[in-house]
Amino acid sequence: MNNEIRIINGIVFDPTNNVDGKVCEICIKDGKIVDKVSSAAQTIDAKGMAVMPGGVDIHCHIAGPKVNLARKLMPEDHRLDPHFKTKHTSSGSGGIVPSTFATGYRYATLGYTTAMEAAVPPLMARHALEEMYDTPIIDNGFYVLLGNNLFLQSLIAEGRKEEFKEAVAWWLNASKAYTVKLVNPGGDEPWKGHKNLNVKDIDDTSKIVDLSPRKVIDAFIDAVHELGLPHPPHIHCNNLGHSGNFDTTIETMKTAGDRRLHIAHIQFNSYAGEMGKSPKSASKEITEYVNGHKNITCDVGQVMFGKATFMTADAPLTYLLRGYKPQKWVNADTECESGCGILPFDYQGMIYTHALQWAIGLEIFLLSEDPWRIVLSTDHPNGGSFMNYPLVIKLLMDYEFRKEAMKHVNQKAMNSTILGELKREYTLNEICIITRAGPAKCLGLKDKGHLGIGADADITIYDILDDKEEMFNAPRYVMKAGQLLISNHEFISDYTDKKVLRVAPEFDKSIEKVIKPFFDDFYSIAFSNYAIDDEYLHDNIIIEANVKNNIYEN
């Protein structure tokens, strides 16, 4: 079989290698980008088309226990959006939480070839991995929830710093994760053990939690930094969704000092106003801090009108939101490790808060000075489906369209923001950064997000159209690992192979002796059955790393 491809005449966008819309040739062999191929190579004529690396989603919820609970919860949503079988692809269900097969295919049809699942409790990591194997085409990794891990918190409280670091490394290996995820650190214990309460502040030292969230955050940033993971702790801040929470967000970023930190779906953490009352935009304050600190990266978590589903380890928040509109609701407590809440949701343009959230997300995009450190996401499906990405791109690239869209939503909200004054329009090169090159760099994925020699041949080719939503909705060609999967907008190949991306930091085996007694007492499965064997993994890559203070050192 001929495994060589040559893409000619395409307008190439490869920001990592400083190529901004230049016509040049891309050669592919054995799944990698190479400098030349033989004359037998298949040729793709990309005249008048944009050639970009495959998209990289840094934060979405697509595999694992909470995702599957949400799938089970919403047959009415699947029914409206069947995903048909074709000659080359399996059938599935669509909607806001698609089935695994549909998820992989739909990401590919947007030109995305990598997507990171953002929250998995270690006890359930096998489940996430199984779903990832069943999510075709796209490479995946996941972030493991450790921020409310009771054993790790006890090590922090007792000041056992070295053992804490070893234990974090052990947990990353045991679960086969990509990095540490912190969700509302310190919030689970008040929720589960104190009749559905929550922590109120990053420095909360109420009697319920003897350890403030700040100490937890600080300890994890330290440990991950010392372990030198390719991606820093990925944090869902305290007080997410509450009016006036931008202070907490800024305090969280300050806690990092000059060490790296990734703030997830920062839009949900950029609200001014008074807690319990209507929110206002704090996009200026937040972007000002992010712009000035090169150690901070973030994804936006853009809210889009229409269907969404809250699915988060922040269980108290989900329950609070259920109070606004009683709906079917799922809570899922994971022993010693995590909480979880799920709630179907609709964002409606005429509602003040929803319209404001939409505007805040866009303001953050437009006020951010460094596209490399801000990543496009909708926190799928929390802010809306990943299928909204092309529309987000159009909103960013087209000022007139944005102005028109603002007319159709709550005017009180629009008048309270500066969105209308922001005339910036993203360029194709900047879009390429916030959807591919940037997230790959934030993640420390050296072989992804660019088209240089040696990179993974994950490539998307778009017709250049005036309507950018249309353009990004349907790439003409998509290649994954050098395999041409989509040609003239249709799947032409049965190829579904993919890899799991993970880290494997070294640790001192004797830490198991420290952890095991806790398991014997408080977990419900045997210690020896907790860690996932390497044999359990299918195709996977360990992403190596060393200590870095910002993404430019990647």
Next chain:
Amino acid sequence: MSSAIKDNSIVNEKIIEDATCTFCGCCCDDITLTVDLDKKVITKAKDACVLGKAWFLNHVIEDKPIARIDGKEVTLDEAIEEAAQNLIDAKFPIVYGLSDTICEAQRQVVPIVDDIGGTIDTTTSVCHGPSGMAFQGVGEPSMTLGEVKNRADFVMYWGGNPAEAHPRHFSRYAVTPKGMFIPNGKDDRTVVIVDVRQTKTAGVADIFVQVKPGKDFELLWILRGAVKGIEVPENVEEITGVSRELVIDLVNKMKNCKYGVIFFGMGLTMTRGRHFNSGALMALATDLNEFTHFVAKPARGHGNVTGADNVVSWQTGYPFGVNFSRGYPRFNPGEFTTVDTLTRGEADAAMIIASDPVANFPKPAIDHLKSDKCKLISIDTKQTPTSEAAHVSIQTSTYGINTGGTVYRMDDVPISLRPAFDSPFPGDLEVLTKLRKRVNKLAKEKNRPYATSKYI
């Protein structure tokens, strides 16, 4: 592996620690197995309950053919070919079972059904199917079993008999163990059993609530009302068989506990009211979260029925009763659930995996399965009435004893199995992977038309 001298002979022995018992949904993963490798039997199953001991110790390698067609021994490949042809030729093929095999094998099945445009259903449809439907309606506050051990000071069982069906549920997870915030075990918990009769389980209860048969929904709804502050009706005892004082006492205990849990069984889901019953119970648990932390969970039966629910859900979007005849998955219990499909005489091919409907389905369903109108294919670890009646029968090795893989405990916690000894029979994964590949090839050759949106 070690050699031990026993009865003056050398026994080739192996000890397996932390093995998982897949007999019931508890999936206890702390069993120590002693295996006689020469005789290929398990001689000891330390810490297993009476059901688990029976599961492990009675397992022998039977001297039976791997594959048969109409009772005649054939090779595995011949049987797979025949099964593939039967499935691809059928107009309304169904696949049923799946709850007693590993997830890796289950994951092969949905693609087969997708290729043949058939129906897939699991044993969930005859046990907690109504709970799955209720979940779609009202959601569910839930937890892993370790949370119950560590935190639950109020534990209720409704319509189940764990003392006999899940013998270690009390001792390992929910009643007697000491937990992080339950230092004195059972003394720190209030245990309530709700059932229509005094079973062995009732003996464990601090409070036994005997509800009139068929009146679960009424009692649940009155409890919901009382939680919301609605007066408990004067005639509650007449309706439900439970006194007004007891109802009020229960509501107080539920609202004032720190962490409450209700486990429920088929006494609730398979009696009058079905998914209304499960839904009322989940709604009650949801409502209680206004006052305290409260959760609920179905107590699932088979070793990996929870895995089957999960796999079918992530691959199709629906937990059971899924049909692919239009080129995409559709869910409709009553239409695509196996008892109903068979009773109406619809299926012209039926592949039964790790299940024995001929032994326990209603008679009209069994009659259809055994009739000429339906090509019956059986994949199972033992000879059963279903495998005996089957046109194609494949005998496979037993999960958790002969083959490894993943199972999901009743609380959705995935566990990897530790098999004890090899079997001459192939694993479900091997058989179903071969079948999937063959069916896929045949489907491509036949170039079946694919549905388009005009058929929605």
